[in-house]
Amino acid sequence: MTADFIFSTLKDYFLLALLALIALSILFFILYYVVYRKLLGRDKRLSKKQMLVSSMFVGYVIMVIGVTIIDRGAHFNSQTDFSLFNSYREAWNNFGIPDWQFIILNIVMFVPFGILFPLLHSRFQKAVWTIGSGLLFTLSIELFQLITGLGIFEVDDLFNNLLGAILGYGIVMGILKIRKKKFKRAVAYFSPLFLVLILFGGMFAYYHLKEFGNLSLAASTKVDMNETTVILDVVLDDMDSTVPIYKVNSYSHTEAKEFVEAFFKNIDIGTEELEEDLYLDTGFYTTRVDPTFRVSFEFFDGRYDYLDFSSLDGIDLKDTDEKNLLNKLTNFGINIPTHSQFQQTETGSYEWTIRNDLENDQLLEGYISVNYYADDSIKNISNQAHYLRQSKRRSNKK
Structure with missing residues (x-):
């Protein structure tokens, strides 16, 4: 809300x-x-x-x-x-x-x-x-x-x-x-x-x-665990090894606004009267041209959602192919990694899943979903893929 x-x-x-x-x-x-x-x-x-x-x-x-x-x-x-x-x-x-x-x-x-x-x-x-x-x-x-x-x-x-x-x-x-x-x-x-x-x-x-915030899975109400049985079938590796540690790229309010302005500029949307609605973790950036456009941006890791409000006018979704979608996304400044897994979830709705795509010591993972409409446009984008930069390497020696 x-x-x-x-x-x-x-x-x-x-x-x-x-x-x-x-x-x-x-x-x-x-x-x-x-x-x-x-x-x-x-x-x-x-x-x-x-x-x-x-x-x-x-x-x-x-x-x-x-x-x-x-x-x-x-x-x-x-x-x-x-x-x-x-x-x-x-x-x-x-x-x-x-x-x-x-x-x-x-x-x-x-x-x-x-x-x-x-x-x-x-x-x-x-x-x-x-x-x-x-x-x-x-x-x-x-x-x-x-x-x-x-x-x-x-x-x-x-x-x-x-x-x-x-x-x-x-x-x-x-x-x-x-x-x-x-x-x-x-x-x-x-x-x-x-x-x-x-x-x-x-x-x-x-x-x-607190460095890592709170544990979101902690119980808010009491649960009777007396009849619960816990089975662990994980086998730990006795070998010593060194593994990389990654950390998400966080954004300040200024950096987030600059990203959104560049995003809108890619699709020729003016940002002279860009409205900012800032919360603790999320910023909502709205341009009230005809139609209205909005980007909601997560400061913590750079994930964002794009909405073209003309999609609410009853325009039908339409099927297309991946090549056309990739060309359309290029106009938004979005390039999908080559090794992503592409799938159609329903009519006019598509998703790319990205797992452990390593580029310049940065790890990209998550998913990007879009909706394609009958007027041959993408009006909804949910970019839930975020970069994790390598911060250190740690040994698991016991």
């Missing part, structure tokens, strides 16, 4: 919330001015601040319901996950952007709740009101997802949403205490935010200080 997709979704539901808010405002006007004041003769007035905060809160609730319920299909069939911090263990083991992204978004999504709810009325400035209401709100969403199959009931979602409400409550109460010059109380209210920032910052810093 890219930032473009997130902002596009928020934009869609912001418009939905705005339209719903306009309809509710009209209904409120009728009930308040016509029924309450005219027919019943009451004269209690609402402050502009109350009306503004109430409108923002209602709009926020509508957006949350849209993102968590309306935007989903019933594909989950009453699935549950009661393992607390399971998503954190998975994110730590995999340390991928999507894993951390969903955790952080679930926290951030409820920060506005914690900020706006205490502003609705002074009684809601008590922690029990805001935190308790936040718990009821997120619990209602999770239960509705469980019953309707529109999502998974996850304890971690409850925790993250509640944490977001606590952070929002601490932020707004801290600001209110600063305005009253009660700085010690303000620091206490801000402390949950400081603690979360320190914990997340510490985790990310510690990870990047």
